[in-house]
Amino acid sequence: MSSLIQMGKQAKAASFILGQAKTKAKNEALQALATALMANTDIILAANEKDLATASDNGVRDAMLDRLRLTPERIQDIAKAVKQVAALADPIGEVVHMWKNEADLTIGKQRVPLGVIGIIYESRPNVTVDAAVLCFKTGNATILRGGSEAFHSNLALVKVIRESLSASDFPADAVQILEDTSRETAQQLMKLNAYLDVLIPRGSARLIQAVLENATVPVIETGTGNCHVYIDKEAQQEMATKIIVNAKASRPSVCNAAETLLIHEAVAGDFLPTIIARLRAENVEVRGDKHVVAISPDVILATELDWETEYADYILAIKVVSDVDEAIHHINTYGTKHSEAIVTDNYFTSQKFLQQVDAAAVYVNASTRFTDGFEFGFGAEIGISTQKLHARGPMGLNELTSTKYIIYGEGQIRE
Incomplete structure (x- = not known):
């Protein structure tokens, strides 16, 4: 638990820096990441081969192997998605509504980052990059917990992401991954209220139900697809x-x-x-x-x-x-x-x-x-929300923000 708390502290510190970052700097970092992913294709594929071999030995069916498999074309698509996220409008700082009240106060509603987002997911290693870049663009730090079946693939991808962010003068701890994929550590992450602002599960019905039943951190439910x-x-x-x-x-x-x-x-x-x-x-x-x-x-x-x-x-x-x-x-x-x-x-x-x-x-x-964030023009997605609070459908950039009210006055006091 102590290592998880340390990750939480690092994520909190990184989220403050990300929340102040300029759009231009974030976009340049994302463009550099897309280039780094392509440059490290062979390393990523070698890691993915380890996962595929283990899954095959364990009798994983073909349809699930397809979820796990990376190819040069799929890595190219992942890099393309990163570039598309970079090209999208930055929602952070946007004032979505402004008005004056009877006291002549100017009241605005502004988009802000959620803070630190925890993501628990299975199988598909592209989720690692999708989650990281969407959170990064919206000024959120993220702690990832992928499934054991994609262990080597996820570690390789996160290593590229962290090194690329650091080279762009951003904190590497903006993106962290749990190397312990045990159920016990996952349950500890579900209760990391002091550091996580929201938890997003993405995977099987069993995984999502486990998170809903055990988490004390607020959860955005991404549903199964019947x-x-x-x-x-x-x-x-x-x-x-x-x-x-x-x-x-x-x-x-x-x-x-x-x-x-x-x-x-x-x-x-x-x-x-x-x-x-x-x-x-x-x-x-x-x-x-x-x-x-x-x-x-x-x-x-x-x-x-x-x-x-x-x-x-x-x-x-x-x-x-x-x-x-x-x-x-x-x-x-x-x-x-x-x-x-x-x-x-x-x-x-x-x-x-x-x-x-x-x-x-x-x-x-x-x-x-x-039904896909890329197809909807979001660049990527954090998941498909099937709940009705906060977000519903493919979750892109706007869905990874909250709002705060900004109020301008000229000395008004309430009578």
């Missing part, structure tokens, strides 16, 4: 097929991948044979309710558990529904309030879906896979 695509009776078959195949098979291990397809009974008989064939061509296992099995007898019969499950794998559940109202009810019952999509040419049906589905991101005629 996402749905609903194909309406007025959908175009080819569009619907492309969307569900992309939403499920393009990268099934990520939280914005679809886990359940809902389809209107009026088009199920015509659409499903083609959709199922296209899904199977992508090695997707299909599970369906009794109506789906009647149309395609070789489909595995779905159980209640299938509607509740985030597979994060090449598995999709399919349910036939009578109308959009049943689809909305199913989504609001089983969804995790992450990302939901409707495919339809009917404007009024789409509007009902948009208004009544309770989720952070709701799509009309597009794949759920777009």
